[in-house]
Amino acid sequence: xxxxxxxxxxxxxxxxxxxxxxxxxxxxxxxxxxxxxxxxxxxxxxxxxxxxxxxxxxxxxxxxxxxxxx
Numbered sequence: 368x369x370x371x372x373x374x375x376x377x378x379x380x381x382x383x384x385x386x387x388x389x390x391x392x393x394x395x396x397x398x399x400x401x402x403x404x405x406x407x408x409x410x411x412x413x414x415x416x417x418x419x420x421x422x423x424x425x426x427x428x429x430x431x432x433x434x435x436x437x
Contacts (some may be wrong), residue, residue, distance in 0.1 A: 371413070378412070379402075379410060379412065380410075380412035380413060381402065381405045381413045381414065381416045382408065383413060383414060383415040383419055383420075383424040383427070383428055384413045384414075384415075384416075384419045384424065385419075385420075385422075385426075386398050386420060386424060386427055387418065387425075388420075392423070393420065393424075393426075393427040394424050394437070395427065395430060398427055398431055399431050402428075402431040403431075404433070413428055414431075415428050
């Protein structure tokens with residue numbers, strides 16, 4: 368049964384529709400801790416969309432993952 372949960376674990380995603388907020392802005396400190404923990408546990412799928420938090424979800428995720436566009 369442990370093998371089953373190891374397989375499922377890689378299929379779970381981090382939903383960014385409702386991130387912790389600090390007023391009208393994303394709480395970057397708390398979100399960063401959440402994203403770091405998620406990755407440390409072996410997960411790597413993030414679900415975001417432009418409409419989540421009026422576009423702030425994608426910006427926050429980019430910042431948390433330290434992703435740069437070329």
